[in-house]
Amino acid sequence: MKKIPPVSFIFLFFLIFSLSLNASIKSRIQIDSLKSYSSDTLKNLSKTYRYSDVKKAKVYAEELFNRGKNNNNLSDLAWGYHQLGLINNVLGNYRKSIEQYNKGISISKSIHDSLLLIDLYLVKGTSYLFQKEYEKVLPNYDSALKVSKKLKNLPYIIISNDNIAYLKKEVGLFHEALEIEKENLKLARNLVFDNETTLANLILNLGETYLMLEENDSAIYYSKKALGESLLVDNIEGTSYIYKNLGLAYYNKEDYDRSIHNLEEAIAIIKPFGNQQLLSELHYYKGRSLYQLQMLDDAIASLKASKNILIQKDADHESSIILMDTYKLLAEVYKSNNNYKESGDYFEKYVALDQERDESRIKVIGDLHQNNLQDKDSTIATLASEQKDQEKKYSTFLIIAAVSFVIILSLLINFIRKSKKNKLAFQNLISSIENDKKTNPNPIKIDDAKAKTILNRLENLEHKEFFLDSNFSLATVAKKVKTNPTYLSKTINAHKHMKFQDYANELRINYAINRLREDKKFRSYSVQHIAKEIGYKSPNSFTKHFKNKTGIYPSFFISSLKAYN
Structure with missing residues (x-):
């Protein structure tokens, strides 16, 4: 083995040292340049780059956060939490974003920044919505609406109502959501919003509601209008969802080529941001359209892309549903391709995941029931310790016991009746x-x-x-x-x-x-x-x-x- 001369080691050392020094100087220049920016400039830069360059957006948000922390500036600190939470939303890290929003809400209340408080309630509720934790969504949206009405701030009232409409869609109340969104759009036409993407998002949500109602022509009409607004204001995240909705609407109309085109547009937009949840859904929907066109190999490739993303993610409620659908569709595609072994393997995975989700639901119901009992026990103990009048407490107990007995008895009677029925x-x-097995139907004369x-x-x-x-x-x-x-x-x-x-x-x-x-x-x-x-x-x-x-x-x-x- 040939030895390296000592002079080469010296040269190598100085080369590494000079590169490190150069990187350090560049880093120092970047940090020093950030210090010259105002807090408002940092907020705007973080917002500007949130979708086009998420790493750069994070640098500006962290500078704002650190500035607030080091200078004990609570406003900068609260806005820092707000911006970091939004960045984690883009990346699909909803749990992390909720932690940051909670800290921002606490600070906003202490400094009486009502507008920031409204915004934090809304984005926190949306993070819970993405997690399908519906019971935690509405309290946050309602809090935002109450503060907005107290301030008589019409733009924020519209935005809060639009978020409530979105929740209604998630639980199947599509027509109620549609009425709210139509009214919002009328009110919004003559308003100027602080966030220039708001109008585009209002139209996007209306198009999505028509999609859920399977009114596909209306869904396409409003989605295209939303696309025009989004492109004007460089609303990249919104644009990806619009292309997704167009892809689904065209799928429903059995126009599979257009469906694939729009879904590919959405994939190209969202891929650089690392939102794995949305990316997996887009690959699944694309695979579904390819299957309808009997492009079986391409369909398998797209569905496997969805599967590979999902199995690397933490298994949450929504991911498990998409993964289950992906397994089922892969089984169907392989069957159409006469590959019965792969078809059987994926169908077994689908059934196993379906059963696992059933077991999980049963456990959650049991846990909720147990927590409810513990909460009741705790409440009774607290009331008992505060109750000074023992005789009154005993009377109250008897009344509650009697009422409970009547309720339980009526429920039992009702249950027996229903059981018999x-x-x-x-x-x-x-x-x-x-x-029906014994009798043959008479043929219809036509x-x-x-x-x-x-x-x-x-x-x-x-x-x-x-x-x-x-x-x-x-x-x-x-x-x-x-x-x-x-x-x-x-x-x-x-x-x-x-x-x-x-x-x-x-x-x-x-x-x-x-x-x-x-x-x-x-x-x-x-x-x-x-x-x-x-x-x-x-x-x-x-x-x-x-x-x-x-x-x-x-x-x-x-x-x-x-x-x-």
């Missing part, structure tokens, strides 16, 4: 199934040749169980039976005596009843899994239609079947 409904349902052809094709789709596909809609079925949606709807009304949606529900619920009756393994699945298996996009929709059809809930039917067999 459910058992009777179950017996009637079982009898109906047995009778004179109209065109209608007869359509109904024959429809019957063929029923035999193929196409109704189990989540895309079983009036438009897709019309294409399959080679007619237009209007004529198909009229034909079903005339010959099956029901609307198309009722027809779809009838097929799905009958299928579920019979399969649950005959397939023990199917009974072991969760209600959510069964709902997806038979084409419903949400377990609530399945449960509602099952109850309407049978008079009992699916969970009761399943448990009764186990006992019956």
Whole structure:
């Protein structure tokens, strides 16, 4: 091995030293230059670079925070927490952002900075919203609205109401949210907001509500308007969500090429920021559209990109739902690609994660119940220690005990009545199934040749169980039976005596009843899994239609079947 001459070591040392010195000087210049900036300048710079260069934004936010801490300037310190919290939101670190917002709220109250306090309540509530901790969202939004009304600050009243509307959408109150957002947009037209992205975000939220209501044309119209506003003010984060919403709207309209184009735009925008949650969703939605176009290899690549992001993240509520959907879709894609081994592996992962989430929900309910009991015990102990009049306490106790007894007794009676009613409904349902097996339906006489052809094709789709596909809609079925949606709807009304949606529900619920009756393994699945298996996009929709059809809930039917067999 050749030895390095001593002079080379000396040269190498001076080279490293000079590079280190140069880096140190550059760092010192940067720090010294930051000190010349005012606090307002640091805030604006952090805001400017939050989406385009998050590392640079963090440097400005930390300088503001450190300046407040070192100089005991509570205003700078509170704003420092605010800016660092927003940066963590962009990065998807919602827990960290909530910690910083709480500290900012405490300081804002002490220095009576009401506008900053409103802003902190709003962004804290939104962080909880992203975490799906709904019970913690509304108190923060309500606090922001109360302070805004106290100040009679119309822009912040609009923003607070818009956040409340967003929460309503999350829990399914879409029409209520829509009314709030329409009114907000009217009021906002003639206002100037401190945050130039606010108007764009108001239009974005309205478009998203139309998307949730499956009014796709309106969703696209308002999303494009929001896109125009966002591009004018360089609202990068908002732009990524707009492209996402456009991708979903075009997917619903079965325009899969446009869906993929918009989702790719969103991926390109959000990728540099490191928001892994949103990035995983975008890859999943892109994979879903590619699958519809039967671009199976590309679909697998996109879905695996989503999966790889999610398994590296901390498993939270929303991540587990997307991961579960990703596993299920991967199983379907591999099956279409005739790779049954991979399909089976991913389906097993999907079922395992579904069961794990069910167990987790049961544990959470148990923990909540236990915490509730502990809170009640603590409250009773506190009241007892403060109560001086023992006789009055005893009387109060007797009254509470009597009222509790009456309530419990009435609940018990109601439970027994419902139990009897459910058992009777179950017996009637079982009898109906047995009778249907014994009797053959009379064939329908149809004179109209065109209608007869359509109904024959429809019957063929029923035999193929196409109704189990989540895309079983009036438009897709019309294409399959080679007619237009209007004529198909009229034909079903005339010959099956029901609307198309009722027809779809009838097929799905009958299928579920019979399969649950005959397939023990199917009974072991969760209600959510069964709902997806038979084409419903949400377990609530399945449960509602099952109850309407049978008079009992699916969970009761399943448990009764186990006992019956």
